[in-house]
Amino acid sequence: MKSSVFRVERMDVPGGSEDIVRGGRDLFGLLPAALHGVERIGVLGWGPQGRAQALNLRDSLAGTGITVAVGLRPGSRSVEDARTQGFTEENGTLGDWLEVAAASDLVILLIADAALAAQHEEIFAVLKPGATIGLSHGFLLGHLTSIGSAFPEGHPVIAVCPKGMGDSVRRLYQQGATVNGAGINASIAVHADPDGHAWDRALAWSIGLGSPYTFATTLRSEYLSDIAGERAILLGAVHGLVEALYRYFRIEGADPVTAYVRSTEAITGPIARTISTDGLAAVRAASGDEELFDRAYSAAYGPARDLVAEVYDEVADGTELRSVILAERRLATRPMTEIGGSPMWSHSAEVHARRGTAPARIDPLTAGLFVATMMAQVDEFAARGHAWSEIVNESVIEAVDSLLPYMHARDVAYMVDNCSRTARLGTRRWGPRFQAAYEQIALPHLDRPADPALIKGFLDNPAHDALAAAAELRPSVDISV
Amino acid sequence: MKSSVFRVERMDVPGGSEDIVRGGRDLFGLLPAALHGVERIGVLGWGPQGRAQALNLRDSLAGTGITVAVGLRPGSRSVEDARTQGFTEENGTLGDWLEVAAASDLVILLIADAALAAQHEEIFAVLKPGATIGLSHGFLLGHLTSIGSAFPEGHPVIAVCPKGMGDSVRRLYQQGATVNGAGINASIAVHADPDGHAWDRALAWSIGLGSPYTFATTLRSEYLSDIAGERAILLGAVHGLVEALYRYFRIEGADPVTAYVRSTEAITGPIARTISTDGLAAVRAASGDEELFDRAYSAAYGPARDLVAEVYDEVADGTELRSVILAERRLATRPMTEIGGSPMWSHSAEVHARRGTAPARIDPLTAGLFVATMMAQVDEFAARGHAWSEIVNESVIEAVDSLLPYMHARDVAYMVDNCSRTARLGTRRWGPRFQAAYEQIALPHLDRPADPALIKGFLDNPAHDALAAAAELRPSVDISV
Numbered sequence: 011m012k013s014s015v016f017r018v019e020r021m022d023v024p025g026g027s028e029d030i031v032r033g034g035r036d037l038f039g040l041l042p043a044a045l046h047g048v049e050r051i052g053v054l055g056w057g058p059q060g061r062a063q064a065l066n067l068r069d070s071l072a073g074t075g076i077t078v079a080v081g082l083r084p085g086s087r088s089v090e091d092a093r094t095q096g097f098t099e100e101n102g103t104l105g106d107w108l109e110v111a112a113a114s115d116l117v118i119l120l121i122a123d124a125a126l127a128a129q130h131e132e133i134f135a136v137l138k139p140g141a142t143i144g145l146s147h148g149f150l151l152g153h154l155t156s157i158g159s160a161f162p163e164g165h166p167v168i169a170v171c172p173k174g175m176g177d178s179v180r181r182l183y184q185q186g187a188t189v190n191g192a193g194i195n196a197s198i199a200v201h202a203d204p205d206g207h208a209w210d211r212a213l214a215w216s217i218g219l220g221s222p223y224t225f226a227t228t229l230r231s232e233y234l235s236d237i238a239g240e241r242a243i244l245l246g247a248v249h250g251l252v253e254a255l256y257r258y259f260r261i262e263g264a265d266p267v268t269a270y271v272r273s274t275e276a277i278t279g280p281i282a283r284t285i286s287t288d289g290l291a292a293v294r295a296a297s298g299d300e301e302l303f304d305r306a307y308s309a310a311y312g313p314a315r316d317l318v319a320e321v322y323d324e325v326a327d328g329t330e331l332r333s334v335i336l337a338e339r340r341l342a343t344r345p346m347t348e349i350g351g352s353p354m355w356s357h358s359a360e361v362h363a364r365r366g367t368a369p370a371r372i373d374p375l376t377a378g379l380f381v382a383t384m385m386a387q388v389d390e391f392a393a394r395g396h397a398w399s400e401i402v403n404e405s406v407i408e409a410v411d412s413l414l415p416y417m418h419a420r421d422v423a424y425m426v427d428n429c430s431r432t433a434r435l436g437t438r439r440w441g442p443r444f445q446a447a448y449e450q451i452a453l454p455h456l457d458r459p460a461d462p463a464l465i466k467g468f469l470d471n472p473a474h475d476a477l478a479a480a481a482e483l484r485p486s487v488d489i490s491v
Numbered sequence: 492m493k494s495s496v497f498r499v500e501r502m503d504v505p506g507g508s509e510d511i512v513r514g515g516r517d518l519f520g521l522l523p524a525a526l527h528g529v530e531r532i533g534v535l536g537w538g539p540q541g542r543a544q545a546l547n548l549r550d551s552l553a554g555t556g557i558t559v560a561v562g563l564r565p566g567s568r569s570v571e572d573a574r575t576q577g578f579t580e581e582n583g584t585l586g587d588w589l590e591v592a593a594a595s596d597l598v599i600l601l602i603a604d605a606a607l608a609a610q611h612e613e614i615f616a617v618l619k620p621g622a623t624i625g626l627s628h629g630f631l632l633g634h635l636t637s638i639g640s641a642f643p644e645g646h647p648v649i650a651v652c653p654k655g656m657g658d659s660v661r662r663l664y665q666q667g668a669t670v671n672g673a674g675i676n677a678s679i680a681v682h683a684d685p686d687g688h689a690w691d692r693a694l695a696w697s698i699g700l701g702s703p704y705t706f707a708t709t710l711r712s713e714y715l716s717d718i719a720g721e722r723a724i725l726l727g728a729v730h731g732l733v734e735a736l737y738r739y740f741r742i743e744g745a746d747p748v749t750a751y752v753r754s755t756e757a758i759t760g761p762i763a764r765t766i767s768t769d770g771l772a773a774v775r776a777a778s779g780d781e782e783l784f785d786r787a788y789s790a791a792y793g794p795a796r797d798l799v800a801e802v803y804d805e806v807a808d809g810t811e812l813r814s815v816i817l818a819e820r821r822l823a824t825r826p827m828t829e830i831g832g833s834p835m836w837s838h839s840a841e842v843h844a845r846r847g848t849a850p851a852r853i854d855p856l857t858a859g860l861f862v863a864t865m866m867a868q869v870d871e872f873a874a875r876g877h878a879w880s881e882i883v884n885e886s887v888i889e890a891v892d893s894l895l896p897y898m899h900a901r902d903v904a905y906m907v908d909n910c911s912r913t914a915r916l917g918t919r920r921w922g923p924r925f926q927a928a929y930e931q932i933a934l935p936h937l938d939r940p941a942d943p944a945l946i947k948g949f950l951d952n953p954a955h956d957a958l959a960a961a962a963e964l965r966p967s968v969d970i971s972v
Contacts, residue, residue, distance in 0.1 A: 253927070253930070253931075257738045257742065260741075260742045261738065261741045261742060261834075312828070313828055316821075316828065319821055320817070320818065320821065323817045323820075323821065324813075324814060324817065327813060327817055329810040329813045329814055329817070332805075332808060332810045333805060333810055336801070336804045336805065336808055336810070337801065339804075340797075340800055340801065340804065347793070347794055347797065347932050348932075349927070349931040349932065351931060351932060351935035351936060352930060352931040352935060353742075353935060423931075438927075439924070441927065442923035442924050442926060442927035443919075443920070443923050443924075445923060445926070445927065446734070446830070446919075446922065446923035446926065449734070449833060450734075450830040450832060450833040450904075451828050451829075451830065451832060454832035454833060454834060455832060
């Protein structure tokens with residue numbers, strides 16, 4: 011990572027240090043210089059990321075003369091919401107996606123993955139000479155590689171990848187507006203840099219989104235950790251775990267609300283909050299039964315690690331991407347079924363209504379299984395050579411500061427049924443695998459003594475130091491959903 | 492299919508007729524002529540199929556002068572059992588796999604898929620000129636295609652694919668020894684026929700195994716239906732269904748034994764027996780509650796069909812095979828975990844011990860879900876253009892006459908933990924997906940009225956006629972495990 015505009019700092023991480031750039035509203039005045047000639051930014055797509063990024067960039071660049079415009083596909087149902095937010099044809103900030111792409115100096119591609127796979131060539135064909143191509147995750151690189159294609163020559167290709175859902179990217183930015191900024195950490199990557207300004211443009215984009223800190227990765231590394239992470243601890247494993255635990259507690263005799271509280275509510279509420287504020291080891295201490303926590307951790311770590319490795323292998327191999335493309339082909343003629351009918355979710359409203367009437371408890375069994383799965387992902391990502399900033403953001407911070415709070419406000423099934431199609435398909439694919447691993451392998455072995463080597467591996471894990479370093483750069487406000 | 496030795500008959504199936512050849516011990520005298528110069532058959536591998544096929548072929552060819560020899564890899568743990576069964580170095584019927592391959596006129600490849608993928612070139616390199624290559628399923632073709640390779644020129648390549656597990660292939664052959672034969676139906680395929688005798692050799696091999704009737708397919712079609720079928724109704728879906736139902740009944744208040752009986756025991760016992768003897772529609776009538784059966788059928792058919800289509804797509808695309816190869820790579824250094832720890836299986840012994848003390852009941856809810864899944868596979872295979880013999884053997888007959896009786900004798904988890912590695916990996920991959928579909932989509936919608944179009948589609952399904960035609964060629968004895 012390099013910059014002629016912003017100060018690149020070294021953040022200590024286990025085994026060395028990593029380049030990062032700290033964000034903040036005091037840096038917004040530097041954005042035009044860092045964008046090096048970008049006068050018009052086109053954001054294609056108005057999904058959660060498109061919406062959040064277009065709004066944040068417009069706010070951050072207000073008064074600079076740099077325009078942010080939104081491009082939508084013909085017939086897009088998002089046009090009304092975009093207009094409500096002030097992107098209009100009349101003021102020249104709303105238009106057909108290809109026209110917006112053709113008129114922009116930085117074209118940020120935030121349409122759905124399947125659409126991007128099908129139509130990237132049309133976009134590439136209309137770009138201005140030298141226009142910068144911007145991505146928010148590595149999916150398109152994975153797709154281009156799989157079909158033996160590549161990005162067009164002569165264009166800078168950069169990525170800014172917020173480590174949180176679009177809703178959080180906007181929400182934290184707004185909630186931190188009165189202090190010196192808040193937002194979601196982001197990784198950036200430079201895939202092609204023909205004019206030498208790609209890093210600065212990526213940093214400007216990231217700081218403009220409100221990222222408390224920005225770290226470097228590659229498109230490939232981002233793709234692997236992002237797609238594998240959402241299939242594992244960020245979404246798939248969480249869904250599998252709460253389905254398994256709810257039935258487990260019910261069969262053990264708990265009533266539905268208690269089973270819900272001990273499984274889902276414990277994870278999305280106090281466990282997430284404790285990790286966010288006090289770190290991973292604090293969950294064990296706060297669980298009230300370290301001995302049970304340790305047995306649960308020991309029973310779950312192995313099968314969870316096996317599954318994270320399997321997810322990672324399939325993402326790296328391209329089979330996961332093939333499965334998404336095959337699914338989209340099947341689903342062209344029928345809607346995707348929804349999973350929200352699972353019985354536990356009928357108790358969401360009742361559990362949510364009770365909040366505040368009793369202290370939120372961390373169930374030690376639930377905590378042991380959850381933290382074991384989180385550590386399995388941390389350790390697998392470390393074994394695969396990811397940078398520590400990427401590991402802890404993609405395995406811990408994104409979970410506890412973005413996704414779990416959102417699930418706490420809605421519920422887990424709602425989140426699955428309403429997230430991006432790639433994430434949704436992946437969660438439906440891997441969530442049941444995690445559920446089965448907990449039900450068939452972890453929970454039946456709870457009576458075995460804890461494995462001291464596994465517990466030591468947890469307590470001494472380098473991730474704690476990496477998280478502590480990241481915590482010093484935390485957003486200036488906590489998210490409130 | 493053609494033969495200069497056996498009588499090829501036409502079997503009426505929906506929409507036309509298919510070539511078949513009826514088996515029987517009275518035809519064993521014709522085997523030498525049909526084998527066209529094969530004097531030595533080498534069976535490589537002593538898994539369930541290798542063992543069963545070597546024993547059946549040796550028995551069927553006794554007195555003809557044609558030798559059956561077994562080839563094992565160095566250090567194979569199967570050598571003792573092979574010797575016990577009379578295959579010995581002393582009598583020249585047991586040896587190193589490559590030496591047996593080099594000395595045989597028909598080389599039947601029944602080693603594990605992963606070993607075949609890794610070592611087929613070594614085998615091909617030692618073959619006699621013109622020796623026939625024999626397979627029992629299409630895996631190797633799938634693998635060769637995926638790596639851009641092919642079978643060696645100049646060798647007949649044939650397949651005989653029993654529609655049942657190896658244990659059943661041997662057991663039914665022995666149990667029918669005193670009547671005119673019994674065994675498991677088989678499909679045959681001719682992939683290369685340089686000397687014009689490939690069909691006859693395949694028919695001789697199939698009749699020698701005891702197949703009541705033999706039907707024609709292609710290696711590709713066999714591969715697709717075999718691999719997809721074992722991941723769906725033959726194994727994966729059964730495992731997913733009983734895990735889902737057991738927990739469902741437990742949460743509804745059933746004690747563990749009752750929940751086991753209503754889920755697993757109902758499927759592997761009376762439902763399988765009823766389908767085997769009286770056909771699919773008879774299960775609905777015997778369930779005692781057609782209205783509930785119809786609602787369960789209607790709730791499950793859609794999600795089950797979605798999943799069978801997904802399995803089929805991934806098998807056809809090669810992603811399923813990639814996942815097996817990736818898994819074998821990960822598992823090179825550690826054992827595969829077992830799923831038999833799931834709580835329901837601790838009640839197997841008690842349920843088995845009670846058999847005979849109460850009439851075996853078909854639970855209408857369980858029956859509706861199971862039959863809907865079976866029909867989803869039938870309909871998906873039909874939509875993909877498979878021959879009716881292949882559809883009903885791979886979706887119904889293999890289930891009710893081979894696999895379910897075996898699961899009834901052991902239990903479902905035991906079967907999963909002890910089947911071929913390709914089947915085991917596939918079941919662990921897809922079983923949880925079926926479980927989740929029943930839990931999250933089918934069971935929550937049981938209160939919806941039955942869908943008359945789906946029920947009509949079941950009652951009028953062409954599969955009933957195809958099954959009736961196959962039933963006329965049923966084995967002369969029922970299997971007893």
